[in-house]
């Protein structure tokens with residue numbers, strides 16, 4: 629490596645570009661995971677025959693990145709002129725979105741058969757707005773392809789769904805996230821311990837954006853990225869800490885369970901909803917009797933619902949621990 633190369637590889641935390649942008653995949657082959665989807669998208673590109681597409685799935689798994697990669701592969705350097713990215717929940721309203729679609733579809737073409745409109749958060753549209761969108765899709769279908777992105781396909785009206793090839797993105801596997809984390813750490817010349825990688829994968833919970841942001845934030849903290857830094861930076865509790873809280877409750881020691889909850893909220897900086905999520909994710913891995921797991925899950929369902937409805941988080945979590953502790957008495 630030349631001196632200049634070495635300098636370029638030197639991370640300058642705080643000044644560097646945001647890594648989720650810097651490492652945004654440029655080609656479909658660079659998208660990690662989604663082995664059941666990417667080959668089919670490549671096929672469309674190779675055949676130069678793109679249908680309207682709908683991507684449904686959770687945040688940070690590559691729906692936008694795949695759409696942009698399609699555009700880059702079809703249009704090369706011209707991709708920005710031929711790819712319009714819009715957000716359906718645009719504060720200015722659906723009329724602005726519709727006008728921009730119309731202007732884009734009507735403006736002159738640089739020798740391509742069609743252009744692509746990527747509409748993010750399509751499930752934010754009311755059904756009336758979706759019906760209007762459907763008409764717009766039809767009106768411009770001779771020279772425009774839509775890629776609609778949403779979290780839940782069930783929120784999209786049937787007439788739109790039936791006009792699209794629907795692809796369901798899932799949370800990314802641990803392997804896919806690990807591969808990307810290691811690749812970025814190598815390129816940036818950052819030392820990450822194995823337990824640091826495991827912690828990033830755990831904290832990300834299938835969301836690549838979270839993993840990459842976690843890695844970048846942890847890299848700013850010091851020389852080596854390890855488990856401790858990752859858990860601190862991502863406001864994630866170690867699975868053992870969550871388990872210890874439940875153990876205390878099940879053993880009937882409510883005071884210790886409550887103190888453990890206090891630590892998670894105050895020391896670790898978790899929000900009540902994060903505690904629920906972590907309990908839910910880890911419940912089956914706790915070393916507790918199956919009946920206790922079943923009861924925990926049943927109560928978690930209730931508490932989650934109440935919190936979503938606006939109930940006080942701490943009160944609900946304490947009530948959950950109290951219920952587990954009381955069962956010990958029965």
Ligand SMILES: Nc1ncnc2c1ncn2[C@@H]1O[C@H](COP(=O)(O)OP(=O)(O)OP(=O)(O)O)[C@@H](O)[C@H]1O
Pocket residue numbers: 647648649651652653658659660661686687688689690691692693694777800808836837840
């Ligand atoms: N499968 C993946 N392979 C490689 N990088 C990925 C992948 N998924 C996401 N990323 C990284 O995470 C960033 C965010 O992903 P993207 O914008 O595609 O998420 P999304 O699925 O569209 O979610 P949202 O609906 O929240 O926008 C990308 O810029 C990229 O750096």
